[in-house]
Amino acid sequence: MNYKQEYIYTPKCYESCAGYCCAGFTNPNFKLIRSNFIALPLFDIEYQEYLKAGAINGMEAAKKSEKFKLKGGQTITLHWLHCDKKGLCNPHSNRPLVCKLYPILPKVSSSGEILGFFNGTIFDLFFDDKSHPCTLIKEKRSAIEDMLKSNLTDLLKDPNYIFIFKAAQIAVEHLQNYIKDIFGTYIIDEIPQDKVALFWGEVEMAMMLRRAWNTPKFIDDINEAYENIAKIWGEFLPIEP
16 A cells, blocks of 8 residues: 555545544534544554554554454454544644545455445444535535546555455445334434434444444354455465464
8 A cells, every 4th residue: 555645635625514524523412422532443454554654643553453353264453543633634644544535435346346435434324415514425426436446446456455445335334234224214314303312322332332243244244255355366364373
């Protein structure tokens, strides 16, 4: 990964949304998720590149790291950065991939072909495009999709990043389906006003307790994604004791 590359170029877009993406995702209905920082996930391959590039000042090390084992013994390591920079990250070019690609992520095939896009951050999964807080989604979605189709070509030649995007899509879809099973929809605009607080309460608990992901189906889907990519590209995740 070329950590200096910009994947989406939209100068001063923050002026149209009060810096929504970097302001911290506050929600008055949340009871537990109340903090001045945003938790940014980096898989190990990106985290090592992030450190090699010099990191962001004040964010030189992950606050938390987790390891997950696939059925074949392969290890997924996920590092969490805590960002309180509110858009003033320095150097700006060292932003993590989830920031560089905001507000969308690519849906990809096991071979690295882009099949579409989805709203990729955990707090943005429940908005219709018309009511999304990000101006890029509401007004320039087609343009930023075209940018990513062009600029992600090299990154999608690496099975690690193909897997990262596949895993992100699976995580998003499981969370959306978990909420849909409860309310019949995962779009907040379709929720009756008297159930909005309940809706966001379920979203918060689903994330905090990982209810949407602590399931055999989620584990199976992640394992299947890895196996399908490895069939094409060869094994790429380490097997650790």
